[in-house]
Amino acid sequence: MPGWECAIGDCSAVYGDVTDLLAHQVTEHGRHECRVCNTVVPEGFFAIAHFFDAHTRADYVRAYDADSDDIRVREDVKADVEDAVDVAAVRERLDLDAGADDAADA
Ligand SMILES: [Zn+2]
Ligand SMILES: [Zn+2]
Numbered sequence: 805m806p807g808w809e810c811a812i813g814d815c816s817a818v819y820g821d822v823t824d825l826l827a828h829q830v831t832e833h834g835r836h837e838c839r840v841c842n843t844v845v846p847e848g849f850f851a852i853a854h855f856f857d858a859h860t861r862a863d864y865v866r867a868y869d870a871d872s873d874d875i876r877v878r879e880d881v882k883a884d885v886e887d888a889v890d891v892a893a894v895r896e897r898l899d900l901d902a903g904a905d906d907a908a909d910a
Contacts (some may be wrong), residue, residue, distance in 0.1 A: 812848045822888045823897075826850070830898050839867035849885050850900065852878045 808825040810817040812833050819825040829848035836851040837844050840863050845854045855864055861875050868874070885891065895901055 810848065822885055823894055826885070826889075826894050827898060830900070846900070849881065850895075852882050853885075853891065856882055 807818040807820050808822050810819075810825060810828060810833075812829065815833070817825075817828055817832075819828065826849055830846040830850070833847040835844045836847045838851070838854060838858075840855075840859050843854060843858075845851045856879060859867075864870055864875055864878075
């Protein structure tokens with residue numbers, strides 16, 4: 805099993821446990837401001853999860869000048885991570901939901 809590669813920018817950190825990868829993305833990388841709703845999320849998986857949970861593929865294409873391959877890659881990553889780990893539990897462990905209430909009603 806090859807492990808989980810970070811793949812943000814030219815980061816190629818690899819982790820055996822997806823929880824460690826997500827913690828790495830949250831703590832070692834910056835934040836990303838969603839181009840559609842301006843929510844600030846950690847780069848990497850959580851930015852992808854935010855986008856595809858909150859917005860549509862058409863929004864993604866418009867906002868990020870993406871094509872269908874870009875979307876497929878990101879949807880695959882999201883599905884793989886969500887299959888491998890309880891994302892809600894990881895969010896809680898990383899304390900990502902603190903202060904998220906104001907964004908939820910927008
Ligand atoms: Zn990284
Ligand atoms: Zn958004």
